[in-house]
Amino acid sequence: MVFPSVVQKSSLPQVFSREDCKKIFFVTKNLKHRAILTLTYSAGLRVSEVCKIRINDIDFDRLTITIRQGKGNKDRCLPLAELMKKGLLKYLSAYKPTGFLFYGIAGKKYPYSVRSVQEILSKALKNANIQKPGACVHTLRHSFATHLLENGTNIVKIQQLMGHSSIQTTMIYTRLVNAYYGKVVSPLDSLYRP
Numbered sequence: 001m002v003f004p005s006v007v008q009k010s011s012l013p014q015v016f017s018r019e020d021c022k023k024i025f026f027v028t029k030n031l032k033h034r035a036i037l038t039l040t041y042s043a044g045l046r047v048s049e050v051c052k053i054r055i056n057d058i059d060f061d062r063l064t065i066t067i068r069q070g071k072g073n074k075d076r077c078l079p080l081a082e083l084m085k086k087g088l089l090k091y092l093s094a095y096k097p098t099g100f101l102f103y104g105i106a107g108k109k110y111p112y113s114v115r116s117v118q119e120i121l122s123k124a125l126k127n128a129n130i131q132k133p134g135a136c137v138h139t140l141r142h143s144f145a146t147h148l149l150e151n152g153t154n155i156v157k158i159q160q161l162m163g164h165s166s167i168q169t170t171m172i173y174t175r176l177v178n179a180y181y182g183k184v185v186s187p188l189d190s191l192y193r194p
Helices: 018-027 031-043 047-052 082-095 114-127 137-150 155-162 167-175 187-191
Strands: 064-067 076-079 107-111
Touching: 018 031, 018 114, 018 137, 031 047, 031 082, 031 114, 031 137, 047 114, 076 155, 114 137, 137 155, 137 167, 155 167
Parallel strands: none
Antiparallel strands: 064 076
């Protein structure tokens, strides 16, 4: 007996617009919370990765972030945005962490919890009046990849930055972005152009 193949549904990821991201960061007044959310977006981090980053994983001179033992126990090196560098230096000066970049309420020896990061984003979404059902911290990661693609970044480079082992995983973002293959103009818009 031959069984039919299972067709897997491929749903598109939820993505924040650039304006949504600005609003999220603006309404997050707590310096530590804003640093967590902006770092997650600026480097396309998984929530578990942002919680486990240690101070010595950030190289402020080379502008890099080293993710150690990410998903699949793989290390990867990511760029540190200039604006993120400024924000992190301000955060380090105010909070003075010693091990983990973002420590939890149990003390500096313990990382910030994934659940607490999710709560920070939930509060920010509410304060920014952004209503995206199903949006979570991983949505910042999806937004990072989508915005890079919109900026014209090569899909293979995005795959490397995201830490995807297969290009197929990264290709989902091409379904969200018109700019990847060139801006698509609706025939309606061209009907009324001089």
